[in-house]
Amino acid sequence: MTARTVRPIRGTAAAALATVLALTAAACSDPGGSGSGGSAARDSLVVGIAYEPDTLSPLLGYGKDGNSKVFDGLLAFDADMRLKPALAVALPEVSADGLTYTYKLRKGVTFSDGEPFGAKDVVFTYRTILDKRTNNPSKTELDALKDVKAVGDDTVVFTLKYPYAAFAQRTVLAIAPQHVAARQDVNSGPFTTKPVGTGPYVLTGWSKGEKLTFKANPRYWGGEPKVKKLTMAVVKDDDVRATRLRSGDLDGAILPPNLAKGFKNDPGKKTYAATTYDYRTVTLPTHNKVTGDTAVRRALDLAVDRRAMVDKILEGAGKPAYGPVPTSSEWFAKGTERRHDLAAAEKILDDAGWKPGPDGVRVRNGVRAAFPLWYPSGDKLRQDHALAYASDAKKAGIEIATQAGTWEVIEPRMKHDAVLAGGGSPGDPDFDQYLLLKSDLAGDGFNNMAWYANPAVDKALEDGRMTNDKAARKAAYDTVQRELVKNPGYTFLTHIDHLYVVSDRWDGLSTQVEPHDHGLAAGPWWNVEDWTPKGAAK
């Protein structure tokens, strides 16, 4: 309703103003404004996103997880996160020792400025990212890469320092054109804001903090997209995003569960719930006398009511989490689910010598079963998780003091205090588990925040990344997850669904399994280049 009434009046106001000022034509050039006077053009899409990228340069980290719209990687993920060829014609040939990856490149691909794409661009992109002078904060993800070479114009060979089974998943990262990016300062040149790529869309404007606009790339090797115009409006506030979606200003937006609920009965809008690897977890630091005790960790794992968190905090849009791998993933170790069992938790604590003190909080050898739990201030979702966790722990006789703080406050305390952390990257089971659990990464930046150390897990993590044999990998990651039951270094709470509300005007919408941070590429528009307007054929 409002969509139909708001726009014409607003268009008229704009037109009237312009006429009064009599300096230029009143008719605006955009189809959504005064020109068409009604609903937006059917081949254009406006979506509201909460975060904008810092840069659009692949060399600085943009598009490292694929799906960058302006760029392509050698490979790409399909809806089920299986690898498929993109700028490469096929999946890579991997040498028997797992140290060499060879990619054959697609021929006839051009960048949006008309220059041809070739092996030199791939080599340039990877070498520039690895260069110490390049300010790419995601460089660590290519740690395994030793060197990359072009063989002729259509073959690229990667050599690794150590066998790394997840390496192919890393080659979804966007490829930059050497002929543009090599001629300027990698860290601040114009390419960082005015990208040139091979992807389905071409950037037409970026007003920082406001929006990014794209148009379909007529030269796209996969065929020109049917959705010709794409606008990503940066709207940080959840309520404003919902209001602008309702007013017709946006065609789609990411929304938190409570706001998405308001669109349930809107016949013109559809809600999409994307399953994710996005977990919320509590770190249980090894160096804390309470959280470092295996009995306490195991008790907390059973005392926590994950189902209630999903139902109450997430309004059903999520799943209980037992580790970084979501229960719906093929890599999940069946049988490692933990039931909510307060009695069992209390028994574990009793057996370990944690006896209830006068105030109900358990004590052992003069140590009270109490610890602080930090969460980043302003994050409502984590705050809710933290409070629910503390209340569940209280019932088992463990006292948790929840405290809000900025990361600057939290970071120096991570070695001894618990933190309500979040993360998750789909693609390969190595991505999350190695960084979270490897003992020699303890305290390395934000990796292994809990200082978890378990030789069996360390070995399984190495086994999992060294071999390309899928059964052997599955066995390794099953071991990791079973070890986490015996000695949890974290209490995993939930995997969170991401909710999107989109106008029902297109065919071909689906969602991908999504990572923790949701930027431009996540959401039903992950494959907007494949959408077709509804009823376009008639």
Add this chain to the structure above:
Amino acid sequence: MTRRLPWGPLARMAGRRALAAVPVLLVVTFGVFAVAAASPFDPVKAYAGTAGLTASQENLDQLRANLGADQPLVPRWWDWLTSALTGDLGDSSVMRQPVADVIAERIGWSVLLAATAFAVAVLAGTVLGVLAARRQGGPLDRTVTAVAYTLEAAPAFWLGLLAIWVFALKLGILPAGGLTDTASDTVTFGQVASHLVLPALVLGASQLPWFLLYVRQGVADALEEDPVRGARARGLSERTVLLGHALRSGLLPVLTLIGSRVPELITGALLVETVFSWPGIAAATVQAAMSVDFPLLAALTVLATAAVLLGNLLSDLLYALADPRVTPDA
């Protein structure tokens, strides 16, 4: 009336102020670096964003070195200063582009917004002020004064949110934010004009009371002065008395006010640009401050300080020009 303007003294005043500005700017930039260095925020973490959560310590350390964030305060400030003097303002880490580009892209929109708001405030303030002064204590005067005091007390961001709620959400007649419609990617005059209305009116309204109240008081006082009473006694028309005599002397305080309102205008714009997602320089300032982006923050602070100093100079010059009794060298 013709009178020789005191060009010599005026030029001397401008020159002296320019000289005095140099140490002020030096102190201000050093202050920015010192405050930013003392802040608990880490520029490397701000730069890395979510990627920093999975980056290795080695990666983060390399970033720190590349960004120069491992340098002590004084050399860092000195480096910035010396290269700024040669015209190189450095690179903004938060915007990933040269500082000069960030400023060039945005300053025009800020000037447009501030100038429009200022014009609104001065014009509306003068007109309403004169009308109120004419019938002091009358219903118009009482209403206008009451509204002015209310506006004076209302923070600009609150006015902004109120305006969005009324005009964009409830009435739906004006856009809630941005420079152009969301779906548009070309910047046309009509689009910008309609998007400028709300932020300019809000910023103008937040400045309006000062002008209004000054003009009202100035004109009312002037109406009581002997020359004006004499003019009335000579039987000159009310219009001539008001515009020709009372307004002329009543406007003098407004001239001083024009320059001295510049700092308020800048802080007001800071809030209004943020509320209306106006892609101006103020929005960038907020981001630069939160990310401890030294080069950008320092350049923007110099800009703001220079604007304030210029504003003060301007108001003194205007006053000297308008009132022959004032000697600019005093």
